[in-house]
Amino acid sequence: MIVGGSVPGAGAGPTLLSPPAAVLGESxxxxxxxxxLLWVDIPAGRIHYxxxxxxxxxxxxxxxxxxxxxxxxxxxxxxxxxxxxxVLDPNGTVRVVAEVEADRPGNRMNDGACDEAGRFxxxxxxxxxxxxxxxxxxxxxxxxxGHRREPVRVxxxxxxxxxxxxxxxxxxxxxxxxxxxxxxxxxxxxTTGTVSDRRPFAEIGAEAGWPDGLAVDAEGGVWVALWEGxxxxxxxxxxxxxxxxxxxxxxxxxxxxxxxxLDVLYVTTAATDDREPLGGRLFAFRTGIRGLxxxxxxx
Numbered sequence: 078m079i080v081g082g083s084v085p086g087a088g089a090g091p092t093l094l095s096p097p098a099a100v101l102g103e104s105x106x107x108x109x110x111x112x113x114l115l116w117v118d119i120p121a122g123r124i125h126y127x128x129x130x131x132x133x134x135x136x137x138x139x140x141x142x143x144x145x146x147x148x149x150x151x152x153x154x155x156x157x158x159x160x161x162x163x164v165l166d167p168n169g170t171v172r173v174v175a176e177v178e179a180d181r182p183g184n185r186m187n188d189g190a191c192d193e194a195g196r197f198x199x200x201x202x203x204x205x206x207x208x209x210x211x212x213x214x215x216x217x218x219x220x221x222x223g224h225r226r227e228p229v230r231v232x233x234x235x236x237x238x239x240x241x242x243x244x245x246x247x248x249x250x251x252x253x254x255x256x257x258x259x260x261x262x263x264x265x266x267x268t269t270g271t272v273s274d275r276r277p278f279a280e281i282g283a284e285a286g287w288p289d290g291l292a293v294d295a296e297g298g299v300w301v302a303l304w305e306g307x308x309x310x311x312x313x314x315x316x317x318x319x320x321x322x323x324x325x326x327x328x329x330x331x332x333x334x335x336x337x338x339l340d341v342l343y344v345t346t347a348a349t350d351d352r353e354p355l356g357g358r359l360f361a362f363r364t365g366i367r368g369l370x371x372x373x374x375x376x
Contacts, residue, residue: 091324091344091360096127096134098357102345103290104145104188105359106371107335108154114335115154116345116359117143124154124165127359129336139163139171145189145199148373155374157186157199162216162228164376174376175216175226177201184211188239188290188331193247194218195375196270198231200238200254208256211235215270218375231272240291240301240331244314245369251278251299253288260288260301260312279312290331292342295367302329302344309344309362322364326356334368342368 099118102125106115113126124137124146145157149164156163161177178184178201189199195218203210212235214228232238236256243250243265250265250272262278265271278299281288286306293299297314307327311320328347335343342364348357 091322091362093325093355094127094343094359094361095132096125096359098348098355099123099125099345099359100357101330101347102357102359103330103347105290105331105333105335105343105345106147106190107333107339107343108148109370110148112337114333114343115146115148116331116343117146119144124156129341129361137165137169139165141171142185144185144187147189147191147197148371150195150373150375155191155197155376157189157197159185161186162197162199162214162376164374175228177214177228178212181210183207187211187237188241190241191372191374192243192250192265192270193267193372194270195373197374197376198241200232200235200241202235202237206237206256208236209234211238213238213241213252216374216376217270229270232275239289242291242293242299243369244293245295245297251291251293253291253301255287255289255304258283258287260291260299279316279318281306285310286329289329290345292332292334293369294334294364295339295369298366300332300342302331304328304330304347309342311364311366320364322362324360326358326360327353328356333371339368339370340364340366 101119152167162175197216200213201211213232239253247267286303289302326346342362344360
């Protein structure tokens with residue numbers, strides 16, 4: 078259910094949605110097969126779902142911190158959990174399919190997404206935010222369900238691996254290591270999954286907060302959530318700031334397009350304290366721009 082009526086018109090402010098606050102909401106993702114919005118509450122180990130325009134909201138308890146969720150072509154969902162890459166099978170079973178950084182117990186997985194071929198990219202961070210302690214990984218699709226696989230390390234020396242998203246033609250990938258205070262862009266080979274020529278795309282000044290999760294729209298615009306910034310920004314494909322959406326919660330974590338026409342921008346946030354009652358809530362904007370569909374994990 079949408080609190081206060083329907084999602085507002087293009088250019089209007091945010092609409093507060095009905096699900097209760099998360100401690101650390103993250104990884105919003107539209108699942109077209111169930112017409113549900115998915116997102117996670119990382120420390121609670123929960124995957125939440127919402128059917129827009131209804132009262133249907135629920136969750137799955139994963140049993141471990143879960144930082145990213147994506148649709149899965151074989152049914153269920155692909156996950157990034159504390160231990161690495163995992164799947165939630167349709168019967169409710171959670172299975173770790175590729176361990177990540179088992180030798181670094183102070184690290185956990187963080188945000189992630191899939192490319193068009195179904196490769197699952199997700200990264201890590203130190204719980205204490207030690208600079209350079211994390212990395213970005215890629216898990217390639219496989220039909221072999223009998224063995225765990227080794228993920229490929231894409232970037233090392235990452236402080237807080239966060240948003241990742243692809244251009245409409247799949248030839249560019251945008252990436253956030255929050256500690257750098259910028260969005261980077263890389264050339265991307267959709268045939269091999271190879272990332273090359275990493276370079277700055279947009280710098281985020283200290284007064285604006287910290288870049289966190291990402292989404293790319295059908296026009297190639299890049300949307301970034303601003304942790305401690307209370308906003309989501311849109312950058313044009315050439316890196317110019319185009320638009321700012323203000324959110325009534327300081328810790329904005331991520332954003333994703335959803336709805337039947339992919340024309341609603343859903344925004345997740347994190348809780349702070351009693352002085353900010355809307356921290357951790359879920360919001361929706363009508364931006365007048367359509368997004369790109371989420372690609373499923375094909376493991």
